[in-house]
Amino acid sequence: MKISNETKVGALTAIAIVILILGFNFLKGRNLADRSDKIYAEFPSVEGLQVSNPVFIKGLQVGKVYAMKEKDENLSGVIVTISLNKRVNIPKNSLATIGSELLGTSSVKINMGNSPTYIQDGDTLSTMKTLGLADKLQSSLDPTLAKVNKTLESLDLVLHNLNSTLDPNTKNNLQSIIANLTNSSKSLEKLLDAQTGMLAKTLANTESVTGNLAKNNDKINATVDNLEKATGKLANAKFDEAVASLQSTMAKLEATVDKVNSNQSSLGALLNDRKLYDQLLQTNRSLTTLLDDLRMHPKRYVNISVFGKKDKKGPLMSPIYDSTSTKQGNQ
Incomplete structure (x- = not known):
């Protein structure tokens, strides 16, 4: 069965009217379903x-x-x-x-x-x-306004009584006090102006200092970087190993000095044994005497001449110059 276009249009129109009525009632607060x-x-x-x-x-x-x-x-x-x-x-x-x-x-x-x-x-x-909001505000303000009006009336009465009580001398005194207060306020204003000027100068100096710091900011940063590098190197230095090595060297030096001061080592015996010192001194004196005699009388020890005469002088008994004696030895 074929449905004509008129039937379709009529059905759609009826559905649209129903939806319109339901939507209108819903917006009006009417729930047709319940x-x-x-x-x-x-x-x-x-x-x-x-x-x-x-x-x-x-x-x-x-x-x-x-x-x-x-x-x-x-x-x-x-x-x-x-x-x-x-x-x-x-x-x-x-x-x-x-x-x-x-x-x-x-x-x-x-x-x-x-x-x-x-x-x-x-x-x-x-x-x-x-009561609405305006009515509530009005009801709250009415008692307050009434109290304010009563306070103003009382203040007016007090001022009237005060004006009638004060005599002309008292009024003049009050005027002079007010004038003095005016002068004091002017003096205070001048003082504050002076202090303001000083404060302005101080602020200007502070601004100048901060400006110089801002100009030298790069230098300050470079100095801080160098200081940081130096402190980093000091932090990375092997102080503990250096101190330990120095302590070890000091201990060895102390042991060496102890051996020198004792008679167990050769150097200690040489330094501390007086008898050995005297023997070495005597040996040195005898050697010096022998060398001087060899120099003064070489023919006595080496004879290279066939027809030479034999040196019949006796040997030297002491060196020519004896550092251990103040007298000159025989030649």
Whole structure:
């Protein structure tokens, strides 16, 4: 079976109308899918309240504002229809109020009562007028303004009595005191100006110093780098090994000095034995005498002449120059 284009267009139009109605009712706060109870509340004014605004009980949203209409032609009140989407038992002596937040929307708040009987579908809640934000501010400011006015009146009376009490001399004294205070304030101002000048000079000097530091920043960085390198080299130096080597050398030197001071070594015996020293001195003197005799009388020891005469002089008994004696030896 072939469906004509007219049938398709009609079906789509009907579906669009249904969706439009459902969407409109949803935006109005009406839920067509769920069955909900409707109760009513009469307010003298609903300023700020709109359809689909929430309804709260103890901070929990239990419904929405379904509709609003005037009570009569004189607009003596407004009847608000509340659609409840939660099954809650609301006592009959509960009160409905309109609350508005400073930066939020208005809403209906139901203050639960204590009646054993509950509101049924179609019943009307009692209402209570609540003060708006401006009314609350006005009620808070009125006592404060009254206190301020009383304080100003008392101050005016005190000043009037003070003016009538003071005689001309006292007034003149007060004027002179005020004049002195003026002069003192001028002197203080001059002093502060002088101190300000000194402070400005100090700040200028400080700025100059910081400028010089900024100009020499590269040099300062180079100096710090060199110092860091030097400290790094000192940190990497093998001080412990050097100290240990020096201690070992000192110990060996001390042992050598001890041996020199003792008679066990040759050098110690030579330095400490007086008899050995005298023998060496005598040996040196005899050797010197022999060399001097060899120099003065060589023919006595070596004879190279066939016809030469034999030297009949006796040998030297002491060196020509005796460093151990103050006298000159025989030749």
